[in-house]
Amino acid sequence: MILILSPNIDSNSHEYRRLMEHISKMPNIQTRLHKEIGTQQQLIEIYLVGDTSQLLLEDMQHLPGVERVVKISEEYRILGRHKNDSRPTFFHYNGLRFGQDSLHVFAGLCAVDNPQHVEQMMKALQENGLVCTRMGAYKPRTNPYSFQGHGKQCLPYVFELAGKYGIKVVAMEVTHERHIDEIKAALELTGNPTGIMLQIGTRNTQNFELLKKVGQQQDFPILLKRGFGITLEESLNATEYLASEGNRKVIFALRGMKTNMGDPHRNFVDFAHVPVIKRLTRMPVCIDPSHSVGTRDADPNGILDIMHVIAQGVIAGANMILVDFHPAPKEALVDGPQAMTLDELPYFLEDIRIARQAYEDRLALIRSKD
Numbered sequence: 091m092i093l094i095l096s097p098n099i100d101s102n103s104h105e106y107r108r109l110m111e112h113i114s115k116m117p118n119i120q121t122r123l124h125k126e127i128g129t130q131q132q133l134i135e136i137y138l139v140g141d142t143s144q145l146l147l148e149d150m151q152h153l154p155g156v157e158r159v160v161k162i163s164e165e166y167r168i169l170g171r172h173k174n175d176s177r178p179t180f181f182h183y184n185g186l187r188f189g190q191d192s193l194h195v196f197a198g199l200c201a202v203d204n205p206q207h208v209e210q211m212m213k214a215l216q217e218n219g220l221v222c223t224r225m226g227a228y229k230p231r232t233n234p235y236s237f238q239g240h241g242k243q244c245l246p247y248v249f250e251l252a253g254k255y256g257i258k259v260v261a262m263e264v265t266h267e268r269h270i271d272e273i274k275a276a277l278e279l280t281g282n283p284t285g286i287m288l289q290i291g292t293r294n295t296q297n298f299e300l301l302k303k304v305g306q307q308q309d310f311p312i313l314l315k316r317g318f319g320i321t322l323e324e325s326l327n328a329t330e331y332l333a334s335e336g337n338r339k340v341i342f343a344l345r346g347m348k349t350n351m352g353d354p355h356r357n358f359v360d361f362a363h364v365p366v367i368k369r370l371t372r373m374p375v376c377i378d379p380s381h382s383v384g385t386r387d388a389d390p391n392g393i394l395d396i397m398h399v400i401a402q403g404v405i406a407g408a409n410m411i412l413v414d415f416h417p418a419p420k421e422a423l424v425d426g427p428q429a430m431t432l433d434e435l436p437y438f439l440e441d442i443r444i445a446r447q448a449y450e451d452r453l454a455l456i457r458s459k460d
């Protein structure tokens with residue numbers, strides 16, 4: 091059960107103290123406090139955990155300082171969508187709004203290789219009106235002899251170039267808590283020219299100690315990729331790890347599941363789950379067509395499978411697209427064969443616009459029914 095207190099309630103007030111005193115007397119109930127500090131107001135939420143089955147909603151609603159009560163099931167307490175749950179399905183970061191109703195495109199390099207390619211990429215994004223990108227500096231590789239990413243050494247030029255070309259958010263995977271400090275240090279060194287979205291890769295979805303550390307920081311939002319060989323429930327619990335440590339600015343990414351049933355795609359595309367994630371949780375949903383499909387194969391008309399699955403995800407309401415591009419895919423150090431090229435960018439965006447329009451038309455249609 092969540093008690094949502096009146097906005098801006100003072101934790102030194104008589105009302106607040108009476109409430110806490112009352113709660114402390116409830117048998118077998120533990121509390122967990124969450125403060126949401128917004129630009130306009132501060133919200134305090136008190137999570138009651140333990141034996142809450144005896145608590146009556148009406149009683150709780152009348153406690154001092156309580157504005158609303160949400161009865162939650164055990165599943166996905168913080169990020170889940172519960173009955174009569176009017177908590178937000180969006181967050182703001184660096185001037186952008188990420189929600190279950192918006193759509194952002196994060197096109198960029200799977201792995202940063204050199205400053206020239208980073209600059210070509212950023213320039214093309216700006217020319218096409220995009221303000222987000224992906225840039226891999228820390229690469230989790232299956233083979234220990236494969237290129238592992240340039241790590242912290244490339245961060246200053248990546249951030250400076252992002253700032254130069256008006257990029258507001260760079261999605262960047264971290265595989266160790268140390269990387270968060272390295273990113274912070276490089277941002278400071280370069281004068282905070284851009285924002286960062288920390289990415290948890292599919293292989294780290296159950297690295298609980300990493301999840302806790304990433305969840306404890308509030309500077310950056312988090313993109314968590316679905317684990318490719320675990321259940322959806324297990325992956326959604328991974329996002330709860332982040333939220334229970336304090337960070338609720340979380341986006342859930344579908345990136346395909348590992349199974350030979352998905353052949354000839356690299357993974358079995360799971361974008362049919364876009365509406366499922368929206369139903370179960372309040373998180374925006376990202377799709378990653380590059381790591382799902384993994385090839386540049388096309389249909390007989392020339393439409394890439396990557397473009398088809400993007401359209402499928404967007405028409406079902408996806409809120410973010412994370413996609414590999416490269417100015418010279420043959421020279422890419424990671425995932426060149428699945429990368430799209432810069433001259434495809436205008437076409438790619440137009441195809442997405444068509445799919446998004448279709449989604450909006452579908453929304454208007456269902457709404458016109460009532």
Ligand code: PEP
Pocket residue numbers: 200226230263290291292293315345378381
């Ligand atoms: C990536 O996005 O660069 C990546 C490695 O993805 P995943 O964790 O989904 O394999």
Ligand code: MN
Pocket residue numbers: 200381414424425
């Ligand atoms: Mn990749």
